Amino acid sequence: MPTNALIKELALDIKLKAGISPTVITSDTTSHVTVSVERALAARSQPLVMLTHEALRRIDARLLAGWELVVDEVPSVSDCKSHQFDCISYLGSIGNYLTVSPEKKAEIKPESIALVENMIKAKDSSALSESALDVLKAMLTPKCSVEVEAQNTKGKRLVRIVRYKDFLPAFSYANSVHILANNVRDTLLGIHAKYQGWGFEPSLFTPEFDGYGKRVELHPFLTGKYSKTQSMMQRNGKPADTWDDGVQLADWLRCITAMVGDEKGLAFAHQWMNHNFNDNITKLPIDSRGINGYQDRHIAICLQHGNVSPDDGLSFHTLGEMLGVPVAEVRKAIEFERFYESTLQAVARTSLRDRSSTEPVTLFVQSMDMAVYLQSKLGRLATINTELSMTPWEKEQSEKKKDKALLQAEVIMMFQIEGVDRQAIAERLNVPYHQVRRWTARLKKVA
Known part of the structure; x- marks a missing residue:
């Protein structure tokens, strides 16, 4: 378990x-x-x-x-993590003991192995940080890869530990x-x-299931894709750097608060979502497996997302090689676990799992996509209510994108309305010929 x-x-x-x-x-x-x-x-x-x-x-x-x-x-299979080092801390803690290949793979220098082993054993008295010790320990662990990214423009260096748990x-x-x-x-x-060649069959322990036998009402937040960036979007079209009451998700949560009133419920959210829920809403960890004791709650607010960060994505190639799985499949599976499976686990913390209770359950979920998924899992009595659904607030286009859109419009007008030759357009507007050709590929000049 x-x-x-x-x-x-x-x-x-x-x-x-x-x-x-x-x-x-x-x-x-x-x-x-x-x-x-x-x-x-x-x-x-x-x-x-x-x-x-x-x-x-x-x-x-x-x-x-x-x-x-x-x-x-x-069970969780992926066991990847990363640490950020600035230039001084990297050189002063682990840089002197490592060699890094052009493929970013790090190895402990042969002459430093004994020293590193002693430092790990004496970690209580070591001057090294926990991050440095974690990296050095990983380098002595079988079936574990340590990869070092180049120093970025801010003087930071990302060190990734890639490994998996083999069951x-x-x-x-x-x-x-x-x-x-x-x-x-x-x-x-x-x-x-x-x-690895395994097959799947229904287990003899699989119970007969025809839904939970109670009404479930699903309220999706967004009609489009759910993400942290979209949740933090402001009405001016710019995502906020930190949580505040002006972001789109906060707007939706105010609607939920008014609807829920004093009824007790559960909320599952990442730390960046710093909304102050009323005392009747209990905030629980994203990983809710094994959390019981809340079967008297008929309301759940699910705000976890499955998006993979750029830092996480850097490890997928190596992880895929270790598992013998294509990178695209690794990403898809991890996103499924973080988004769909995590949300299904969360809603199961409520009175849904209490077969003796017939009181309706209300679930506030991330998107229409999630609502449809949960509806398929919760049985014939689950319905979707879109009264509180919001269209994603539009992101303001950058000046660079605006300029490109204007330039494209001018190219199309010159070619289609004025009948100017593609090569002439490219020379007159100082635009690469292949770009002009792509923008006008399916257009015809006006006769």
Whole structure:
């Protein structure tokens, strides 16, 4: 399972309802998790052993032979991160110990390996920053790539750590593998498994599902694509640098506040979204897997996005090579997990999962696209209400784009209305001939 807390909760539930006392092995029950799990698997004396995703990945996979493996939620496969160093901190902390290839791949100099190992062991007394130690530790980790970007114009240098969490060895040795999740195929784990030759079948644990049996009303925010930039757009056509009450998302949230009133609800949002919700709205983390205790809430506001930052995107090529998956598929899977899967997990924190409750659920979601997706997952009683939907506020064109648009209009007028030859237009307006040809490719001169 994903977390210690969720294991503890489910173990109690199993004991009360099924009369079985699971063997729980987590950092809450022992200081030697890996060793304890391996002993329990080897002994085969316990009918049910419960551990975390991370523990599953760390144990000797061969010990799972003869066991049925049931995985709650799709484990995270991508394990990439990045650190920014200025010129001085880079040279003073890690630069002296590394060589960087033209392909940006970093390696520890052979003569520095012993020194680096000692610095990592003595991290409490080390003068190195946590970021520097993290990078050096990654460089000594198998199946891990450290890549160093060139120094930018602001004197900053991005250092990326690229690695993945491999669950396929554990899956290979178990008798059968059942992943309890709404969608496995479209996640990075599913894509990785597919490209490694795995197939998918419905699990014997798959419950019959014909919707949640309660009315669900979906209120989308935007009619177009949802993003941080669009959410932060102001009426003057410029996105705000920091959150304020004049951005488009704040405008929509004021409408929600008036509609919700004093009813209790949940909100899932990134830290950049610094809206002050009323006390009746509880703000929860974006990754809501395993968060329970809010089944009395009938309202959820979902504001997570799946956009990949430019820094994240730089790691996808290497990550794709590690997984044996095309870069485009890596990006698509990560965006799916961050946007669609994360939102579906969030709405499941509400009374949706309480089958004894028949009270309607109201979900305020990011876009029409998300509303349609959730409607397909929540059953026949889910409807979409567009009363609060907003058309994206238009972004002001830059002066460069305006000038280009005016120039294009002039080219078209000279060619189509005045009948001027393309070559003459290019020379008169000082525009490359291929540009003139592209702008007028499907146009005919007036007779």
